[in-house]
Amino acid sequence: MTKESNDASHWRDFENNPLSHSMAHYLMAIDSLRNEFGYARSTDVADMLGVSRGAASMALTQLKKRGWVGEDHNRFLLLTEEGVRIASMVEHNFIILSKFFEEVLGVRQDIAAGDACKMEHLMSNETGKRLLWLMQDLLSDEELAVRVRERMKEYGKGCNIANVDECPICHGAGECLVTAEAPDTH
Amino acid sequence: MTKESNDASHWRDFENNPLSHSMAHYLMAIDSLRNEFGYARSTDVADMLGVSRGAASMALTQLKKRGWVGEDHNRFLLLTEEGVRIASMVEHNFIILSKFFEEVLGVRQDIAAGDACKMEHLMSNETGKRLLWLMQDLLSDEELAVRVRERMKEYGKGCNIANVDECPICHGAGECLVTAEAPDTH
DNA sequence: AATAAATGTTTACCATGGTAAACAATATGA
DNA sequence: TCATATTGTTTACCATGGTAAACATTTATT
Numbered sequence: 001m002t003k004e005s006n007d008a009s010h011w012r013d014f015e016n017n018p019l020s021h022s023m024a025h026y027l028m029a030i031d032s033l034r035n036e037f038g039y040a041r042s043t044d045v046a047d048m049l050g051v052s053r054g055a056a057s058m059a060l061t062q063l064k065k066r067g068w069v070g071e072d073h074n075r076f077l078l079l080t081e082e083g084v085r086i087a088s089m090v091e092h093n094f095i096i097l098s099k100f101f102e103e104v105l106g107v108r109q110d111i112a113a114g115d116a117c118k119m120e121h122l123m124s125n126e127t128g129k130r131l132l133w134l135m136q137d138l139l140s141d142e143e144l145a146v147r148v149r150e151r152m153k154e155y156g157k158g159c160n161i162a163n164v165d166e167c168p169i170c171h172g173a174g175e176c177l178v179t180a181e182a183p184d185t186h
Numbered sequence: 187m188t189k190e191s192n193d194a195s196h197w198r199d200f201e202n203n204p205l206s207h208s209m210a211h212y213l214m215a216i217d218s219l220r221n222e223f224g225y226a227r228s229t230d231v232a233d234m235l236g237v238s239r240g241a242a243s244m245a246l247t248q249l250k251k252r253g254w255v256g257e258d259h260n261r262f263l264l265l266t267e268e269g270v271r272i273a274s275m276v277e278h279n280f281i282i283l284s285k286f287f288e289e290v291l292g293v294r295q296d297i298a299a300g301d302a303c304k305m306e307h308l309m310s311n312e313t314g315k316r317l318l319w320l321m322q323d324l325l326s327d328e329e330l331a332v333r334v335r336e337r338m339k340e341y342g343k344g345c346n347i348a349n350v351d352e353c354p355i356c357h358g359a360g361e362c363l364v365t366a367e368a369p370d371t372h
Numbered sequence: 373a374a375t376a377a378a379t380g381t382t383t384a385c386c387a388t389g390g391t392a393a394a395c396a397a398t399a400t401g402a
Numbered sequence: 403t404c405a406t407a408t409t410g411t412t413t414a415c416c417a418t419g420g421t422a423a424a425c426a427t428t429t430a431t432t
Contacts, residue, residue, distance in 0.1 A: 010299075012390095013300055013303065014207045017304065020418080021197075021200045050198075051419090054382075056380090057380060059420095104320070105319075107312055107316055112313070114199055115310050117197060117199065119305045119309070126294070127291060127301050134291060137334075137337055208388085229410075238391060238392075240391075240392080240393090240410085242410090243410060243411055248388095
């Protein structure tokens with residue numbers, strides 16, 4: 001294996017993701033505003049997202065060009081069919097991820113929501129649907145679900161793996177985060 | 187609730203993440219090169235990541251300023267203690283996520299790896315450690331693990347939830363992705 | 373209808389993180 | 403040693419996605 005073949009081709013899929021985090025939130029803001037107030041204007045979107053009217057104006061121009069946003073007969077913003085599909089997927093991914101982190105893994109609510117918000121637009125539909133499929137069981141009252149949740153309750157103040165060799169992931173090879181403190185960067 | 191209070195304050199944590207996707211991969215490239223060849227130079231990093239030497243030069247200057255990268259007595263690139271910690275966490279997160287997607291959820295290997303690569307630097311240590319804790323069980327041969335994996339095998343060609351009302355997440359409210367096709371954007 | 377307020381757009385700017393190309397500094401080999 | 407390669411850095415540029423401020427347009431209100 002040459003060093004070039006290692007990683008070069010795929011790591012930049014992140015920046016080439018067809019849907020940016022920013023665009024996802026513009027779409028969801030329109031969806032949310034229309035559900036709550038029945039209409040959405042550029043300024044409302046800007047206020048909801050906490051950006052300037054100029055930023056919203058330019059972003060919405062892009063979204064219209066991509067065919068994800070349109071206007072209704074009153075010139076209010078409207079998601080196209082495709083726009084609705086994308087916004088729905090991201091919203092669904094957020095709910096799936098945050099519920100999984102919070103209700104299955106037992107992560108603190110704000111951390112769970114923060115992590116989910118960052119990842120929501122990056123999880124593929126395939127992964128999202130399978131995670132949902134699993135959670136149908138894990139959030140039920142059946143024995144399997146109860147035992148998984150019981151197991152997570154044993155996760156104490158920190159991870160109780162005392163020895164790095166016990167890590168089922170790295171098997172003690174190299175640096176292991178099981179016992180490590182979180183860096184300042186997270 | 188005003189519309190402003192909704193979402194404005196947190197969705198931009200994504201772009202304010204102290205560790206960018208790009209920076210994470212520069213750190214991991216140095217780690218990987220040193221493990222494989224015993225040294226890492228700017229050009230090697232550029233080749234491994236498939237970017238120009240100029241881009242690598244500028245990125246590495248930033249990483250040195252942040253105190254995550256240094257040079258050894260031969261002027262070869264070196265991760266600082268903090269750099270190692272960050273690179274390790276991201277690498278660990280990648281392994282945890284891709285194993286979870288592939289071996290627990292049954293996602294196709296390339297999709298699992300792609301999703302994990304995009305999310306690796308965004309998952310908090312808290313969430314990562316708890317997911318690892320859960321996977322210690324789910325990847326074992328114990329009854330609980332076997333039953334979870336059996337359950338995932340029942341996930342057929344698609345999600346078999348025929349009716350949106352059956353979705354345990356949205357309970358039929360609004361657009362539901364359970365039965366939806368993946369948009370082109372993923 | 374005239375004025376004022378609200379809304380929307382454009383412009384010049386910022387930062388990140390790429391490129392290509394010019395240039396500078398090191399190695400290396402005849 | 404001297405010429406050539408390799409390695410590293412800088413520069414001018416690109417795109418995304420923000421800001422503030424100027425400007426234009428639309429909607430109310432008197």
